[in-house]
Amino acid sequence: MTIKLAVVGAGLMGGGIAQVAAVAGHEVVLRDVTNEALERGLEAISTSLNRFVAKDKLTAEAAEQARARITTTTEYEAFADADLVIEAVFERIEVKQEVFRELDRVCKPDAVLASNTSAIPITAIAAVTERPEAVVGTHFFSPVPMMALCELVRGYKTSDETLASARSFAESVGKTCVVVNRDVAGFVTTRLISALVVEAIKLVESGVASAEDVDTACRLGFGHPMGPLTTVDLTGVDILRNATMNIYEETADEKFFPPETLTRMVAAGDLGRKTGKGFYTYDR
Ligand SMILES: NC(=O)c1ccc[n+]([C@@H]2O[C@H](COP(=O)([O-])OP(=O)(O)OC[C@H]3O[C@@H](n4cnc5c(N)ncnc54)[C@H](O)[C@@H]3O)[C@@H](O)[C@H]2O)c1
Structure with a gap:
């Protein structure tokens, strides 16, 4: 089943997550703060896709279709119908909390809100929202198209349904998940x-x-x-x-x-x- 994915942050990790999602057939909307950052992100995605084509791991047609599934925006309003949002902005708690306040405002009630943080407690990010049960950690590894692991991290209030949705997405892009049951410092890895x-x-x-x-x-x-x-x-x-x-x-x-x-x-x-x-x- 394909979903509508929104990604916040078009850097190394956000771009990589957008890329693997688009290759797997999901529609992706990618947000960053400036158009320049989005252009850099799209360029990195294209370069990576071209490398897969050159190595015969992807057809040129599939790469083109993946590119076409990614749209970009500097606004949050485009996230209104997203099923899953993955945040991959700078590793600073205040920046992430600001993003999650916005996500809480614009996202539909049953959306899953995920963070790619490497170390910030999911509970602290979820606490700024009115829906902490819908917040989960999806810790992908770099480079995302190559690395097979996704560490799923439960916050104190993360629901089983939220964890299951995050797992289903990560598996749909070819990753193997491990579950971290409490968001202790450093998670497991x-x-x-x-x-x-x-x-x-x-x-x-x-x-x-x-x-x-x-x-x-x-x-x-x-x-x-x-x-x-x-x-x-x-x-x-x-x-x-x-x-x-x-x-x-x-x-x-x-x-x-x-x-x-x-x-x-x-x-x-x-x-x-x-x-x-x-x-x-x-x-x-
Ligand atoms: N780089 C790694 O190896 C790695 C591995 C696992 C997890 N992570 C985690 O992933 C996250 C992202 O890391 P990265 O390496 O991709 O960083 P990065 O610096 O490459 O990219 C961050 C992007 O976020 C954008 N951004 C900042 N504030 C924003 C906002 N409010 N809205 C939208 N975009 C915003 C920046 O413009 C930038 O494009 C961090 O939490 C990091 O700890 C990184």
Whole structure:
């Protein structure tokens, strides 16, 4: 069954979600704050679709049909008949809450309102609406067209029907879901990677092993596609430090306290791939 999907935010994640939805046959309306942001988003979607065509994973006709299913807007009014809205704006609670106030105002009563937040509690986002039971986390991974996982996150008041609708959409775009029953800091995926990253850095800090050897141990010993320190560099040293600190603040569990190296690297501006230097050095 196809639905009318609305996506707020035409960046990396919003664009990716719009793309996979359109390829699966859903009608998509994509909102951003400026036409320039929407144009950039559409261009990124086209580039990605062309890559799938070049690799024979999609026909040129299917790509064209997918493009035609995506309309854009800077207004919320176009969301009035959406069955599901997925918000993928900046990771700031006040920005997300403002979006959800607007969604609560314009969306039909039975619409499902989802957030792609990586870490903000769904309960805190839902609390600004009159319908917290209809709010759910749909945490897709980057790049959305390639990554098979969707972490579904229940807020304190999320209903079973809302969770089921979110699952049905995620599965319709080819994703496999895991359910996070309470929106604890870091959900499941960020908790796991944070614990691994903190321990990996402690092993390097205390001279037990080099960064390269810790990464190699995880790749060859556990079959991880990349080691934890390579993951930190890719995701951003600052992002991982924030994530571990947020989890530590909520749990008071020492195992999540950001190791000194992580804090020093952020202060020094060694943020990973994006700055050319993290645990490893990169050509920029
Ligand atoms: N990048 C990742 O790897 C990743 C992975 C999983 C989840 N997330 C989460 O997804 C969300 C989006 O991340 P992203 O990487 O796509 O960010 P991004 O910066 O690429 O895109 C955000 C977009 O939101 C737009 N925006 C901001 N305020 C808006 C508003 N009020 N209305 C409409 N559009 C608005 C911006 O103009 C921008 O185009 C964040 O919550 C992030 O934590 C990101």
